[in-house]
Amino acid sequence: MIQTDKLYDEYTANMRKYMDVEASIAILSWDKEVHMPPDGNAFRTQQIATLSGIAHEIATSERFGEVLEQLDSDRAALNEEARKNIQLSRKDYERTAKFSHDFVMRRAVACSNAYHTWLKAREANDFSVFKEALEEVVKIKREEAEIVDYTGHAYDALLDEYEADFTAEMLDTLFADVKAKLVDFVREIRAKQQVDDSFLVQHFPKQAQWDYSIDILKKIGYNFKAGRQDWSPHPFTTTFSPQDVRVTTRVSEDNFTSLLWSSIHEGGHALYEQGLRHQAYGLPSGRYASLGIHESQSRLWENNVGRSLPFWKAQYTELQQHFPKQLAGVSVEQFYKGINKVESSFIRTESDELHYHFHVLIRYELEKALLEGNLQVADLEAAWNDKYKAYLDLEVQHPNQGILQDVHWSYGSIGYFPTYSLGSFYAAQFYHQATKDIAALETQITKGDSSKLLTWLQENIHQYGRLYSATELCERTTGEALNFDYFYQYAVQKYSDIYGL
């Protein structure tokens, strides 16, 4: 028993050491995006690579493997949380230890190279610049899938890292449902008269937008004593510890929505990270459950709260005070309709809540085909453009508007996109449950108080970290596994109202 306690302490120390190095990588990367002077790039890239190598050593040391194995066989002597931590860490260890140092380095080089090439391709607005580097990434991700091994589809081996409860087969079923329901629904909306959102495209001064975004982060409960917001070209959330969770945002002075949605979205991610238990730092019980669950937290605040009429009934007067000239003649109902305009568009991150899932679906289908070998990178741009025509009725004019728009593949993040849709669907299901569990939730939100919702999320989701898987969390919280109907019902109700269906 005492021996087990000592071993568990050794396990904890190694996990925290690993997390300290991972957090350091996050700090170096945050600084790289937010503050680093231009010439600093080469050495910084090397420093991040060195820390990554060290983290890999810590995570895969032989001794650590023995500790995990011993603790797993002594699991009867562990409490429930400890037992779960060991089980999850063993799974992680087994996955990570499969990768040789050589493979990890080759993958790092392929991705780093692809990222830089992607930047160049973006600059040239030319997919052919990126093609070869992307081929390397696809090759190495296929190799990764083989190393990890799988029973069903190669995609499962990659998806497992991001969303362990799902397989390609399950996603196929889910997306078939999404298609069946959303294609027709969007068609119905298109037949109706379009709402007006022209007031969003005016001059909104940078500083006033920034001030407003700080206000709104405070309002949703983001703790600035344990975080901060900065500018960056691509908004992101990053965690150095549950007591230092940072968000970034970007601004377009001609369009208010860019900053607004990125701040609330990243704020939602950050609330999750700030809600993880401090004592569990470094352990599975102190980490997020899955990317889909993470995304559910950002989407819930961005969409279910941030694009709702109750929310703006509370916030709109203050928003008008920040932008008196710009929003003078716009009523809260007009504003609400405008921010919920449904319209087919090229860029995923600027999409409305419905078309969004076609963007994801396209990427998912292409990724699968690439992994299967049924699609070559050489034919990827054409395939992309065909699908944008088929699903979104759009003719892609140039690659920056199409195949080159997302950074993910260049990072080697293949198998990642579906978690964005899962996030929206989980969000709808959680929010539906919250309105049942919290008396008069929407009335509170109409009064500007979302604190009970945050508490509900902390109690049902955040505090558990990875102790429950995505599906377990969903079942415990809502009584059933992920069910697309919650999103669909939410969408039907919301857009029927807005578009008068």
Add this chain to the structure above:
Amino acid sequence: MIQTDKLYDEYTANMRKYMDVEASIAILSWDKEVHMPPDGNAFRTQQIATLSGIAHEIATSERFGEVLEQLDSDRAALNEEARKNIQLSRKDYERTAKFSHDFVMRRAVACSNAYHTWLKAREANDFSVFKEALEEVVKIKREEAEIVDYTGHAYDALLDEYEADFTAEMLDTLFADVKAKLVDFVREIRAKQQVDDSFLVQHFPKQAQWDYSIDILKKIGYNFKAGRQDWSPHPFTTTFSPQDVRVTTRVSEDNFTSLLWSSIHEGGHALYEQGLRHQAYGLPSGRYASLGIHESQSRLWENNVGRSLPFWKAQYTELQQHFPKQLAGVSVEQFYKGINKVESSFIRTESDELHYHFHVLIRYELEKALLEGNLQVADLEAAWNDKYKAYLDLEVQHPNQGILQDVHWSYGSIGYFPTYSLGSFYAAQFYHQATKDIAALETQITKGDSSKLLTWLQENIHQYGRLYSATELCERTTGEALNFDYFYQYAVQKYSDIYGL
């Protein structure tokens, strides 16, 4: 031969890995001072400690010791730079490897604890709060000196880390000379009518001061593509690589000099770091020669350039444009005299160029007595106050104005202060040589061009890193070892002119 090359590559790789981790620590520490939200402190402290432990492991691994030993015995096969690198790294290895992991951790805990206690003591303005923690630091630094070992004074063992060419005996001789010459000279100045510097104490708006400090950094040659300036409570320079060297500054809206001198001073440090050879990153040949040499670079820009009449003849019109109201009736000569006012004062960092060395001397004498055991921490405050009376004719009124003013001892930096004086003296000697080597240097500076001076410093000092020791650099550059007379002559000429002696 090929075997030696391979070993040297292994050596280089380990040194770079070590430097990558050290740079990461610097980034985490910079962020801690500059950006970190308040609640982030506990985890950040732990993350820095973890990286420090990893760095120590890299620097002291058995294999690395073997590599160094082998390369040292094969030194005939190495080129001169490589030979020097190995020699210095072996010295570092031997020093560092003497410390057990247990000792390193105990020292880290003692210093971390002392730093936090010092902050509390500052807040309470009460030395007794700090006393016990400082006793621990003194104890562990005495232990450190014993571990390192020494032949002369215990002080030598600590000084060796900062200024390897000096010993306590040499410092005693030097400071005796300083006392003999400066005490009388300062007395002469005091007998004269005081210059007016009241115009420096007015309202100078923060943003205007910031803008001016950016201008002045650019003017002395600081490269903003390889660095940036931020605010912090205590100004410092930090190096993440020779291509990312950052400075911080602070502002007092009631006093222009706080920002001005800290920006130029830190800028001088940064020019040195930006001038180190990129290819030598991580190696002794890519690191600064000694703390005294580092300080010589900041002091040269701050004092020999930044407090000179030629410099302000070039810069003053622009300064007046930044602060038209504040400096309207002040001539450049008045400004020059005001910024060079000589006056006994309590705070080292706000001291004039002459009294400064009494502040250092006091700390040096106290440190030595503490290490000898001739002074107990319990009696330190009284001893401090006595010395301020004796050397500076000041009655310390409260500890924040006296014994609690400097952070250094709480960090465990005992043996460090003398390098500040050495820096001033080296600066005077280098600057004297520069005026001989560069035709019409002061005329160029009067025209606003200090670029030849920077080139001279890069060629004579920066590019060599640690390849030459402080004394070797000084001899190569000026033809002799450090000679206090250069500083003394500089001071006599400058202040005789200002005070009409």
